[in-house]
Each structure stands twice: as structure tokens, then as C-alpha cells.
Amino acid sequence: MPSATTTTTRRAGQAPLRQAHTPAPGLFLTLIAVCSAVTAANIYLAAPLLSLMARDFGSAPSAVAWIASVAQLGYAVGLLFFAPLGDTANRRRLVAGLTLVTTVALGASAAAPGTTALAVAMFVASATTVIPQLLVPLVAERAPADRRARHVAAVIAGLFTGIVAARVLGGLAGQAFGWRWVFAGAAVLTLVLGLTTALVLPSRRREGPLFAGLAALPSVLRDSPDLWRACLRQAGMFGAWSALWTALSLLLTGPAYGLSIATAGLFGLFGLTASAVAPLAGGFVDRFGAARVVRSAYLLAAVSVPLFWLGGQALAALFAAAIAIHAALVASHVANQTLALTATSTPATANTAYVVAGFAGGAAASALGGAAFSHFGWGGVCAVAGLWLVLGWGLTSARR
Structure with a gap:
């Protein structure tokens, strides 16, 4: 990585980056990973706190459950409008501005007098907390070619750790x-880490129309088969995971196991599998290539589906399946995102297409998985997960 006084030139056709006050490579990567963890957690803060919110607002938990969906919707909107700006905007000012807006929105959430005000504040906070998706392309861009996937994996590990912390630690802190x-607390952490990260980011003048990346999304996808393949394969993988993980709490708290909500929530700790698998997956991608890692991840996910089905009656099978699906998800994510980031000369725009595709696949499968559980039970959910894996792999294998 260049020193603080050097200038790094990006891909052809893009303006040079002015490096200033850049810390050592290891410290820089660690800071970005921690910042990604904190900002990604903001999207999932509401989920473990719904019962506490309902009690505070004097309503039933089911009456405030939609607030968690509002956060997801806000994140999707933020991805479309803000993530592509990494190719054209001054990334330092962009991250600083998004950090300030997110901090204010989180503070407004903490002081919200009712569900409507809370939903609006959560929507804004989630839409502007897309900072990890601005940082991942930068990490891939600055990493040595033979270690690119490992650097991307470090940020992904931080992101997954933040999601787990939001679900597990957020619930415990809410109770206390x-x-x-x-x-x-999330507002304070976001402000400190977001502004600290912004200070060490390379600076660049804005070039071209501000939303040129958003307008270019269709052509970028059309002209890059590798990006198209990465998008669909991750949509299939994330969809399978989402269908299973969304309905899992219904299984655990239902007649089959009868666990409390708090105990069922501890299953979120299996997400820590990602923190251990991500660095390994990054090393395998750098050594063997993304295609081989994605193929192995899909095989592991395919094994996890029948294990999940057995988990409808055997808790041990459910444990094994949870570890397998998280390992498959993060390995696939590291490989596919590395491929997406290097497939075009506009990595932020390509990353937007990749993340939105995965998010769309996950949202659709999650909705279908919930309906399948209502009509066909846990076996129906496993069938949806299997279908998404078949679609994700089959559609991309047929086109060359």
C-alpha cells in the first residue's frame, strides 16, 4: 500500500486518489473492518428489541414488527442511491456526511415518541449506513493482487460480526x-468510528454526473458476464440462507421445540462462523480462484438443506446445519464479491449491482419461506431453500 505522501492512480479513465494521513496497511484494514461491523449493525438493531418497543408504546409485538422491515427497505434504497457514488464522489466527504446523517437519525430513533417517528428515523438511518459497501471496493482496489480476496474477507468478517452483535448483544443491552x-449507544459508536475512518480515506475530486453509477447499472451488468454470474449465484445462496434463517425462530419457538424467544435468539451466535471462515475463504480464493470456492460453497449449502430438514426433529442436526449454511454463505460471499469488484472498471457500481441482487434474492426467498412454513411446515421452508440453490447455480451454469 502506498505511503501517506504518494499518489495512487486508479483504473484507466478515473481520477487519481490523493493519499493523506493513511495509517499502516494492517491498521487501515482493521479500522475499516471495525467501522463496517458497527455501521452494518445499525440495520439490525430493531429486530431483537421489538418486544421492548411494543411494551414502551403500549402495543402488541406484532404491531411493531414491521419496523424491522422498514430498516431493510431503507438499506435497499441506500444501496441503490449511495453505494454507486464510490466511483464518482469524494469518498472521504461522502463517508463523513453519511456518518453524520446516520448519527442524527439514530439519535432521533432513541428519542422517538411513537412507532411512526421511529420508523421514519430507522429508514433514514438504514439508508445512510451503507458505509461498508463504500469501503469494500476501496479495500479491493488498494490490496495487492495476490491478497485481494483476503483483504475483502477481513471486511466481510467484520460486517458479519456486526450483524451478530446487533442481534445478540443488542437484545441483552436492551434488557439491561x-x-x-x-x-x-449505536449513534455514538457510529459517529466516532465513521469520522475516524473518513479522516484516513484517500480523497478524490468528483468526476462526471453524481448519479452516473446508478444510471450505468444495466449496462455494467449486461457487459460483464462475470458480474452477472456473481450476482445470481449470491442471490441464490443468500436466498437459501434467508428462507431458512427467517423461519428458524418459528420452528424453535413452536411446538417442535418450545424454546423461549431469548433462547431461540442465541442461535444468532452461529453467525460467528462467518468470522472464522471469511479469512480462510479469502486465502482459498487467492490461491484457487473464485469459481472453485463458490462451487464448494454451493455443495456445502446443498448438504446443509437435508440437515435442516432433519433438524425439524433433531436439535443436533440443526446445530450442524446452522454451521454449514453460515460457512457456505460467507465463503460464497467472499468469492463472489471479490469477482464482482474486479470484473469492471467501476467497482462501486458493480458492487451495488452485486449487493442489491443478493438482497433481492434474500428478500424474495424470505417472504416465500414464511408462507411455506404457514402452509407446509418446516419441510416447505427447506424446499424453498433447495429451490433457490438450484436456481442460483442452474441459471448461471446454463449461460456462458
Whole structure:
């Protein structure tokens, strides 16, 4: 990585980056990973706190469950409008501005007098907390070619750790201090880490129309078969995971196991598998290539589906399946995102297409998995997950 006084030129046709006050490579990567963990957690803060919110607002938990969906919707909107700006905007100012807006929105969430105000604040906070998707292309761009996937994997590990922390630690902190203090604490962490990260990012003048990346999305996908393949394969993988993980709490708290909501929530700790697998997956991608890692991840996910089905009656099978699906998801994610980031000369725009495709696949499978559980039970959910894997792999294998 260049020193603080050197200038690095990006891909052809793009303006040079002015490096200033850039820390050592290891410290720089660690800071970005921690910042990604904190900002990614903001999207999932509401999920473990819904019952506490409902009690505070004097309503049933089912009446506030939609707030968690609002956060997901806000994130999707933010991805479309803000993530492509990494190719054209001054990334330092962009990250600083998004950090400030996110901090204010989280503070407004903590002080919200009712569900409507909370939903609006959560929407804004989730839409502007897309900072990890601005940082991942930068990490891939600055990494040595033979270590690119490992650097991307470090950020992905941080992102998954933040998601787990939001679901597990967020719930525990909410029980101890109240849900409003969780949002207030998230606001402080976001402000400190976001601004610190912005200070060490390379600076670049804006070039071209601000939303040129958004307008270029269709052509970027059309002209890059590798990007198209990465998008569909991750949509299939993330969809399978989402269908199973969304309905899992229904299985665990239902007649089959009868666990409490708090105990069922501890299954989120299996997400820590990602933190261990991501660095290994990055090394395998750098050594063997993305295609081979994605193929292995799909095989592991295919094995996990029958294990999940057996888990409808055997808790041990459910444990094994949870570890397998998380390992498959993160290995596939590291490989596919590395491929997406290097497939075009506009990595931020390509990354937007990749993340939105995965998010869309996950949202659709999650909705279908919930309906399948209502009509066909846990076996129906496993069938949906299997179908998504078949579609993700089959559609991309047929086109060359």
C-alpha cells in the first residue's frame, strides 16, 4: 500500500486518489473492518428489541414488527442511491456526511415518541449506513493482487460480526438498559468510528454526473458476464440462507421445540462462523480462484438443506446445519464479491449491482419461506431453500 505522501492512480479513465494521513496497511484494514461491523449493525438493531418497543408504546409485538422491515427497505434504497457514488464522489466527504446523517437519525430513533417517528428515523438511518459497501471496493482496489480476496474477507468478517452483535448483544443491552439506550449507544459508536475512518480515506475530486453509477447499472451488468454470474449465484445462496434463517425462530419457538424467544435468539451466535471462515475463504480464493470456492460453497449449502430438514426433529442436526449454511454463505460471499469488484472498471457500481441482487434474492426467498412454513411446515421452508440453490447455480451454469 502506498505511503501517506504518494499518489495512487486508479483504473484507466478515473481520477487519481490523493493519499493523506493513511495509517499502516494492517491498521487501515482493521479500522475499516471495525467501522463496517458497527455501521452494518445499525440495520439490525430493531429486530431483537421489538418486544421492548411494543411494551414502551403500549402495543402488541406484532404491531411493531414491521419496523424491522422498514430498516431493510431503507438499506435497499441506500444501496441503490449511495453505494454507486464510490466511483464518482469524494469518498472521504461522502463517508463523513453519511456518518453524520446516520448519527442524527439514530439519535432521533432513541428519542422517538411513537412507532411512526421511529420508523421514519430507522429508514433514514438504514439508508445512510451503507458505509461498508463504500469501503469494500476501496479495500479491493488498494490490496495487492495476490491478497485481494483476503483483504475483502477481513471486511466481510467484520460486517458479519456486526450483524451478530446487533442481534445478540443488542437484545441483552436492551434488557439491561432499555431499547432507547441501545440506539443512543449505536449513534455514538457510529459517529466516532465513521469520522475516524473518513479522516484516513484517500480523497478524490468528483468526476462526471453524481448519479452516473446508478444510471450505468444495466449496462455494467449486461457487459460483464462475470458480474452477472456473481450476482445470481449470491442471490441464490443468500436466498437459501434467508428462507431458512427467517423461519428458524418459528420452528424453535413452536411446538417442535418450545424454546423461549431469548433462547431461540442465541442461535444468532452461529453467525460467528462467518468470522472464522471469511479469512480462510479469502486465502482459498487467492490461491484457487473464485469459481472453485463458490462451487464448494454451493455443495456445502446443498448438504446443509437435508440437515435442516432433519433438524425439524433433531436439535443436533440443526446445530450442524446452522454451521454449514453460515460457512457456505460467507465463503460464497467472499468469492463472489471479490469477482464482482474486479470484473469492471467501476467497482462501486458493480458492487451495488452485486449487493442489491443478493438482497433481492434474500428478500424474495424470505417472504416465500414464511408462507411455506404457514402452509407446509418446516419441510416447505427447506424446499424453498433447495429451490433457490438450484436456481442460483442452474441459471448461471446454463449461460456462458
